[in-house]
Amino acid sequence: MDSLVSMRVFCLVAELKSFATAAQRLRISPAMASKHVMQLEKRLGTRLLNRTSRRVSLSESGALYFEQARQMLDSLDEVEAAVSNATVVPHGTLRLTAPVWMANTIFAGVLADYQARYPDVRLDVDLSGRLVNLVEEGFDLALRATGTPDEALIARPITRVPFYMVATRAYLDRAGPPTKPADLAGQAMLHYALYPGESVSFTGEHGTETVKLNPVLRSGNETLLHMAALQGMGLAFLPKWLVAADIAAGRLEHVMPGQVIFEGKLFAVYPSRKYLSAKVRTFIDFVAADRRMR
Structure with missing residues (x-):
C-alpha cells in the first residue's frame, strides 16, 4: 500500500474528522480509507486517530504527525506544480x-x-x-x-490600522466635551490591558502632549471595551474597523479626530x-x- 497515499488519506480524515466524508472526497470506500490509516498506524507503531461510533479525533501522536505530514504534502504539491507549470488549488x-x-x-x-x-x-x-x-x-x-x-x-x-478614541455623546456631555488633549486629563478610560501605562500621547499641530486618564475598566478583550463605550462608561481607544459603523450611525463620536494617537x-x-x-x-x-x- 502506497505510504504517500495513506498519508494523504490520514490528513484528510483528520481535517474532516470523518472517514466517510474523507472517503467520499477521495472517491474510495470508507473501508479503504480506514485500511490506509490502519496501515499507517501499523508502520509507525502508534495510534494516530481515536475512533468512536460518533467521532474521530487525533491522538497526541496523531496531532504531531498530522502537522508535519500536512506541511510535507503541501510542500510536495508546490514542488510538483512548479515543475509541471500547473497551479495548485488551495485546499x-x-x-x-x-x-x-x-x-x-x-x-x-x-x-x-x-x-x-x-x-x-x-x-x-x-x-x-x-x-x-x-x-x-x-x-x-x-x-x-x-x-x-x-x-x-x-x-x-x-495594511495600516488606525485607532480612534471614541465615546458616546452622553458621556462627553457629562464629562465635558474636550477641545484639546489637556481636557482629557483624569477622564474615565476604558483601558486595554495589553497597552502599557495609563498615559496617552497625542500628536497634533502643536506637537506631542501626554495626558493621564483614569482607568475605570481594564480588559484585554476589545469587544467588552467596545460595548462599555456604547454604554457611556467612558473613553475607549479602539481600531477604526470596530467603531466605524458606530461613528457613522451616531452611536459613538470620534474624540478630537484631528489628533493622531496611534496607527499600527x-x-x-x-x-x-x-x-x-x-x-x-x-x-x-x-x-x-x-x-x-x-
Missing part, C-alpha cells in the same frame, strides 16, 4: 489566529469572499485574543497588529517561507488586496 483547513477586534463585519465579509473563491479551503479562526505559539499549536497563520513583529517569524505587512500595522505572520502552502499564500494575498482592509 484543506486554514488555521488562523487574529485579534479579538477582528470579529467585525468588514473582516467577516473578507472571509466570506475568500471562501467563495476557494471553496476547498475550510477556515478555522481563533479570536481568543491570546498570543499563540504558531508552531507548537499548529496554526498556519496569524494576523497581528503590532509595531514590532516577532523576529523569529516571517512577517508581511498587510497589521502583519501576516507565519513560521517559515519553506512551507508556505497555497492556502496560506492565497489568503495573505487576498486580504492584502481587499480594499475594505485599507
